[in-house]
Amino acid sequence: MSVRVRFAPSPTGYLHIGAARSALFNWLYARQMGGKFLLRVEDTDAERSTDESTRSILEGLKWLGIDDYDEEIVFQSRNADKHRAAAFRLVEEGKAYRDFTPRAERSDQNVKQDIAERARKGAAEGTDHRSNPFRDLSPEESKRRAEAGEPFAVRLKVAREGRSSFEDMVYGAQERDYSEIEDLVLLRSDGAQPLYNLSVVVDDIEMGITHVIRGQDHLTNTHKQILIYEALGASVPAFAHLPLILAPNKAKLSKRKHGEVVSLTTYRDRGFLPVAFRNFLALLGWTPTDERELMSLAELVEKFSLEGVHRSNAIFNFSETDPRQWTDPKALWMNAEYIRTMSLAELLPLLRAEMEASGLWRAEYETTERGWFEKTVNLIRERFYTLKDFTGQGRAYFSDEFDFDEAAIAKNLKKETRLRELLPALAGRLEKVEPFTIETCEAALRAFAEESGVKAGLFINASRTALTGQSVGPSMFEVFDIVGRERAAARLRSAAEFV
RNA sequence: GGCGCCUUGGUGUAGUUGGUUAACACGCCGCCCUCUCAAGGCGGAGACCACGAGUUCAAGUCUCGUAGGCGCUACCA
Numbered sequence: 001m002s003v004r005v006r007f008a009p010s011p012t013g014y015l016h017i018g019a020a021r022s023a024l025f026n027w028l029y030a031r032q033m034g035g036k037f038l039l040r041v042e043d044t045d046a047e048r049s050t051d052e053s054t055r056s057i058l059e060g061l062k063w064l065g066i067d068d069y070d071e072e073i074v075f076q077s078r079n080a081d082k083h084r085a086a087a088f089r090l091v092e093e094g095k096a097y098r099d100f101t102p103r104a105e106r107s108d109q110n111v112k113q114d115i116a117e118r119a120r121k122g123a124a125e126g127t128d129h130r131s132n133p134f135r136d137l138s139p140e141e142s143k144r145r146a147e148a149g150e151p152f153a154v155r156l157k158v159a160r161e162g163r164s165s166f167e168d169m170v171y172g173a174q175e176r177d178y179s180e181i182e183d184l185v186l187l188r189s190d191g192a193q194p195l196y197n198l199s200v201v202v203d204d205i206e207m208g209i210t211h212v213i214r215g216q217d218h219l220t221n222t223h224k225q226i227l228i229y230e231a232l233g234a235s236v237p238a239f240a241h242l243p244l245i246l247a248p249n250k251a252k253l254s255k256r257k258h259g260e261v262v263s264l265t266t267y268r269d270r271g272f273l274p275v276a277f278r279n280f281l282a283l284l285g286w287t288p289t290d291e292r293e294l295m296s297l298a299e300l301v302e303k304f305s306l307e308g309v310h311r312s313n314a315i316f317n318f319s320e321t322d323p324r325q326w327t328d329p330k331a332l333w334m335n336a337e338y339i340r341t342m343s344l345a346e347l348l349p350l351l352r353a354e355m356e357a358s359g360l361w362r363a364e365y366e367t368t369e370r371g372w373f374e375k376t377v378n379l380i381r382e383r384f385y386t387l388k389d390f391t392g393q394g395r396a397y398f399s400d401e402f403d404f405d406e407a408a409i410a411k412n413l414k415k416e417t418r419l420r421e422l423l424p425a426l427a428g429r430l431e432k433v434e435p436f437t438i439e440t441c442e443a444a445l446r447a448f449a450e451e452s453g454v455k456a457g458l459f460i461n462a463s464r465t466a467l468t469g470q471s472v473g474p475s476m477f478e479v480f481d482i483v484g485r486e487r488a489a490a491r492l493r494s495a496a497e498f499v
Numbered sequence: 500g501g502c503g504c505c506u507u508g509g510u511g512u513a514g515u516u517g518g519u520u521a522a523c524a525c526g527c528c529g530c531c532c533u534c535u536c537a538a539g540g541c542g543g544a545g546a547c548c549a550c551g552a553g554u555u556c557a558a559g560u561c562u563c564g565u566a567g568g569c570g571c572u573a574c575c576a
Contacts, residue, residue, distance in 0.1 A: 010575095010576050012576075042576065044575095044576075045575065045576060048575085048576085099574090103574050104573090104574080106573060106574085106575095111572095111573055111575080112572090112573095114573080115500090115571095115572055115573070116500055116501090116572090117500085118500090119500045119501060120500045120501090122500085122501095123500060123501080124500090129501095129572095153574050154574095155574090171503095171504070171505095174503080174504095175503095176502075176503075177502085180501075180502055180503090180572080181572090182572080184573095185573085185574045186574095187574080188574040189574060190574075193574080195573090195574070195575085195576090196575070196576050197576095199576095200576090215570095216504075216505095216569090216570065217569095217570055217571075218570095218571085218576095219503070219504070219570070219571075220502075220504085220570070221571065221572090241504095243504095243505085244569070244570075246568090246569075248509095250568060251569090252569080252570090280511095283511065283512080283524095284511075285511095287511085287512060287513075293511095293523090293524060293525095310505095310512085311504070311505060312504090312505050312506065312569095313504095313505070313568085313569065313570090314510090314512090315510065315511080316510090316511095317509080317510040317511075317525090325526090328510075328525085329510080329525060329526055330510070330511065330525040330526080332525090333525055333526085334525085336537095336538095340537095340538075382537065382538060383536065383537040383538070384537090408535095411535095412535085442534095455534095456534070457534050457535085458534095459534085460534035460535075461534065461535060463534090464534080464535065464536095465535095470535090470536085471535065471536080472535055472536035472537075473535070473536065473537090474535095474536085474537090475533090475534075475535090476534055476535080477534085
């Protein structure tokens, strides 16, 4: 039987990086096994689901490069009738029953407390949390009350005795006593709305899912779902649960508490490379058998294995106070690593998009100035971390309008008053250099420094700030060569005013 | 409250069937290179392998217990 997996996000917000990793793992598994990768949008919660979320999830998957779904996208809300039909079939077969108990109001805020309190009270009074007066109501009576218009929920009849068990491909053998499982609600009493556990199972059956790969937060509920598969007479798929990705304080990552670091689109918007972020994500909760960490998509597909997935949760190491560490330093490092080592052919399209967005792109970069452009990118990418750096600190290479770093001015220009006269003079010298190359510029600058009785370093550092607005950057003579004779001279002259 | 899962340096991890100076990557510190900053090279700090017992000649690796973290427990998904 061929492998069929799915990624099933609920569109109640942006694409969370944990969800993105689930999507990636599903995708990797499908591609490796030559199976199908499907997408199902779980939009059954009409109040919380939004089209905008769906769009952003789709965009995120596209950015990651895992949007080649093998079949049409399934929207769960459109299958509600099938879910209902399945539930009523179970009622007919006596595997589920109508519960006429009025719905208990529960506020979203303190459900956890509610649950704990209810459990404590139940234990103290010695009541069986599974007892339900409607469980054994006669089918006739049940039907009569339903037809009379009395509202009811549909609950699965969970066996009183026995154990549920399954083999998780990551967490191993899992067991749970039926006594731990309540008769779960399949359909809500208001409008017979299908609930999550029912919907996933019915859809997974319908989509022919063979392997359910998802977050560990679903691990214990899997037993309930297996009960539904069995009641429906369907074969149970294989399950593989993934460890969670936690915040530095070990809490679950959430937008409310941790902000945009958890949103996948943030990485796209802040200049990350899909290849780098994908690579980083893959390493969160999984390691290849060899030591190599930098892997192309093809390598990931080849090396991926569910057996290599860890059981302990991983911490996403970012700082909320240090802007330089706004996200995991390793992700940043990996992005820089890719920026400086990947082929220009792969980098250029991404860079072009970034430059177009900030109005720095010129068509000539792909035609007459292609050579210059590539040389420049090669020179500056060496010390950049994200695509944003090309249009930020690298702006001076592509435009005459760029900002000067105040600290750089103070350090390299204001420190020596003689620069007021020397900089224009240096400009004059450089204008006469022929040909204008890395070597000739260096020779001219050093000669002029000697004549002027200053260290070459003074000119070099001042020039760096004059030409690029920065105090750091590539070897200065290469910068002269890149910026060119006229622009270099002009910038040296105008920088004299800063002195 | 109950049930389940997890626990190796700051972070991500490696540690095959018990015997290693506990390894690698990121981060951090220092040196080299040098016109600055990176990159690169070299070196360093940082883990009594959550804790406590037990088995054993020998335990990060096996057993039990404890603690902590996380998850689930809902007519949310």
